[in-house]
Amino acid sequence: MAVLGHVDHGKTSLLDKIRGSAVSEGEAGAITQHIGATAVPLDTVSQMAGSLVKPEDFDLPGLLFIDTPGHHSFSTLRSRGGALADIAILVVDVNDSFQPQTEEAIDILKRTGTPFIVAANKIDTTPGWNPQEGAPIQKTYEEQSQRARSKLDEKLYEIIGELSERGFSSDFYWRVQNFQSNIGVVPVSALTGEGIPDLLGVLMGLSQRYMKDEMAIDVAGPGSGTVLEVKEERGFGATLDVVLYDGTIRAGDTIVVGGANDPIVTEVRALLQPRPNAEIRTEKRFDKVEEVRAAAGVKIAAPDLEDAMAGAPVRVVGDRDLDEVVREVEAELADIEVTTEEEG
Numbered sequence: 001m002a003v004l005g006h007v008d009h010g011k012t013s014l015l016d017k018i019r020g021s022a023v024s025e026g027e028a029g030a031i032t033q034h035i036g037a038t039a040v041p042l043d044t045v046s047q048m049a050g051s052l053v054k055p056e057d058f059d060l061p062g063l064l065f066i067d068t069p070g071h072h073s074f075s076t077l078r079s080r081g082g083a084l085a086d087i088a089i090l091v092v093d094v095n096d097s098f099q100p101q102t103e104e105a106i107d108i109l110k111r112t113g114t115p116f117i118v119a120a121n122k123i124d125t126t127p128g129w130n131p132q133e134g135a136p137i138q139k140t141y142e143e144q145s146q147r148a149r150s151k152l153d154e155k156l157y158e159i160i161g162e163l164s165e166r167g168f169s170s171d172f173y174w175r176v177q178n179f180q181s182n183i184g185v186v187p188v189s190a191l192t193g194e195g196i197p198d199l200l201g202v203l204m205g206l207s208q209r210y211m212k213d214e215m216a217i218d219v220a221g222p223g224s225g226t227v228l229e230v231k232e233e234r235g236f237g238a239t240l241d242v243v244l245y246d247g248t249i250r251a252g253d254t255i256v257v258g259g260a261n262d263p264i265v266t267e268v269r270a271l272l273q274p275r276p277n278a279e280i281r282t283e284k285r286f287d288k289v290e291e292v293r294a295a296a297g298v299k300i301a302a303p304d305l306e307d308a309m310a311g312a313p314v315r316v317v318g319d320r321d322l323d324e325v326v327r328e329v330e331a332e333l334a335d336i337e338v339t340t341e342e343e344g
């Protein structure tokens with residue numbers, strides 16, 4: 001699943017809080033860090049969510065959070081890599097309500113038919129708020145003064161109103177019976193962790209319902225992925241953080257990547273994954289691997305990646321005709337450009 005929303009509304013903080021509280025549960029394997037994604041196993045989710053998530057109620061491995069993709073990366077991930085971006089969390093700052101990128105996200109969610117919930121973030125900034133670190137929302141709500149409660153209600157109703165103007169009926173998540181026809185609004189604070197147990201509970205429920213057929217992934221074929229980010233890395237130059245949603249990619253493979261001008265044809269110099277427990281400051285933050293299979297995140301080092309674009313397709317050529325793959329990437333880029341214009 002992926003987190004969308006306006007800049008500064010707290011997407012990064014929310015993911016950091018979920019990762020942080022998972023890790024502080026203190027067990028090995030509490031999370032697994034991928035390039036561009038974090039996996040939180042069912043047991044950890046359940047520990048964090050308390051009575052809101054009972055492991056025996058789910059046959060899911062847990063939750064996979066894609067690190068805040070740009071809206072265009074999300075569009076392509078959703079249309080091509082379905083199962084990876086099966087649900088979205090739309091983060092809305094309760095003080096700021098709907099902003100331009102909130103609108104943009106809503107349009108994308110609507111167009112791609114993505115089920116989503118709204119995390120109404122920064123509830124701790126409500127005047128007179130008395131924070132209850134990590135508490136479920138109803139518990140912390142009960143501890144607040146009448147004044148703080150009505151201030152918060154006011155802000156939440158504003159968000160519900162904005163959603164309604166855009167054709168989405170929504171309500172506080174605990175009143176939602178059918179998440180297919182109603183958007184659940186979950187009040188949270190990425191700072192104090194209030195409401196995070198509820199958020200995880202709702203996400204688990206939705207994941208279970210919308211779970212895609214994992215068997216549809218063909219891991220043996222040539223790899224297909226989406227660029228999440230183009231990043232300079234010391235010693236490697238421009239690299240791509242890619243979510244591989246189908247097939248296999250190997251060191252030495254010829255790949256075609258969507259670029260600002262023409263598609264880029266290049267050869268994979270190294271495939272990198274985060275080194276577990278690496279110190280941020282140490283030189284070697286990555287381990288080289290020979291191959292990566294879908295679904296997974298991977299950093300690709302290769303020559304000529306400077307002009308690659310976030311949201312663009314990545315294709316392993318394999319034993320196909322290079323020109324054919326280039327045309328495929330061109331067609332997909334044209335598609336993305338059309339949707340971008342529609343959004344603008």
Ligand code: GDP
Pocket residue numbers: 005006007008009010011012013014068121122123124125188189190191192
């Ligand atoms: P992003 O741009 O959506 O990823 O937003 P960030 O996660 O970078 O957050 C933007 C700013 O809001 C940062 O200064 C955060 O510390 C702050 N922030 C995020 N969530 C909360 C919250 O729940 N409460 C408060 N008080 N501040 C928050």
